[in-house]
Amino acid sequence: MSFIAGVGLTSFGRHEGLSSLDLMSRAAELALADAGLARSEIDGILCGYSTVSPHIMLATVFAEHFGIRPSYAHAVQVGGATGLAMAMLAHHLVDAGVVRHMLVVAGENRLTGQSRDAAIQALAQVGHPDYEVPLGPTIPAYYGLVASRYMHEYGVTEEDLAEFAVLMRKHALAHPGAQFREPISVADVMASKPVALPLKLLDCCPVSDGGAAFVVSREPAGDIQVRVRGCAQAHTHQHVTAAPALRELGAEIAIARAKAISGIEIADVRYAAVYDSFTITLAMLLEDLGLAKRGEAAARVRSGHFDCRGEMPLNTHGGLLSYGHCGVGGAMAHLVETHLQMTERAGARQVRDASIALLHGDGGVLSSHVSMFWERVR
């Protein structure tokens, strides 16, 4: 058994002058304080990567910097799925008795530490070096390809996709840490600059500075406890050229495994935290996970289903699309928000009942998937 003992999240946006280590440290401080733990009690560290400050041993670089001598430490790299992959690994290591208190941390000055071109260029390298990258694609183009196909097969429109950007922005308005806090409309999304059609600027998450952290512990902490009920992964390909048919993507495989392991069904879920690098990512994942029927996720957005007060509150902090995306920490913000909701500390954003949450991460171009269920225990 393992519990999420504490969480920490910085605001996302511009953090002039702060390094990746600074942002990791700030988030880690917050998570330790939340868990009520001292540095000396942390015996394990998992961290993500920094594209701005790459290092082959980032976990020990951080441990030294932060002042911890753990008995277990290394970095993990699964693209956008890294945060949830670390949560899964932490769960298993804690459950197995290898680690008692695992600090999971990520942070990156992705916005101010490099030019926007450099950020876009670095990420595009997830493409195949011989058969894709020479064609000049960008991450939005990889997802633009998927979007065009998904729209073609399921009758989804650009206006449908725009709904997800509007929803995430609406949620971000209620979070003081969000990078974008001006309301937008479907018309605004439709009129935003073309990036990689059918995706436009407001269909894409921003580049941000920020940090996020959480502690996974063997013992519960606090009055309301959050425990990991079950998790699973699926990896079907790396490059979009080698992706299977839409019906065979990894999200469906991962969620099926997670349901079987945990005994939880989608009907039991009361809160959803789903990776949203682009509007198409969120639309597809919601449908792949069974949180909406094929081609019907946008209709559910329009009906308020995914609102804070809706039947299935979704990414109530604003997601990658509006809270922001600082790399690995970006998707970890979803975990932090889920914990705040489950422990009834989400303030103005608090949902009625976050007793069981589904969290899902995606890395690459729908390449790597991690599904996880959390349960509240009083």
Added chain:
Amino acid sequence: MSESADWTAGHEAILYQSCESCGTTQYFRRAFCAACGAAGVVEKRASGEGRVYATSLVCRAATAETRAHVPYNIVLIDTVEGFRMMAHGERELAIGDEVAARFAPFAGRIVPYFTKRK
């Protein structure tokens, strides 16, 4: 493996591999078949004919070299030989269109460029 004599190495050709054991075709070159693991893969030249699987018109590029070409249409093509490949294509291409390959200059090299078959 020796260097490929296809567009990735500056030659006006699209090559693929076919497994002598299980018959699977693959586009990314390797010394074995990724479907069955057999070592016997033979290199073949593709006809350049296929059908559009997906498209994305890149309007925001990340390097000075590629920015000179925007907008350019990135496409995924399902070839008649049975493998999928990424390439460039005419702006007007739609999913399902039958296409044929030629080659076009892009950012200092040549890339496969698909046009609609008349």
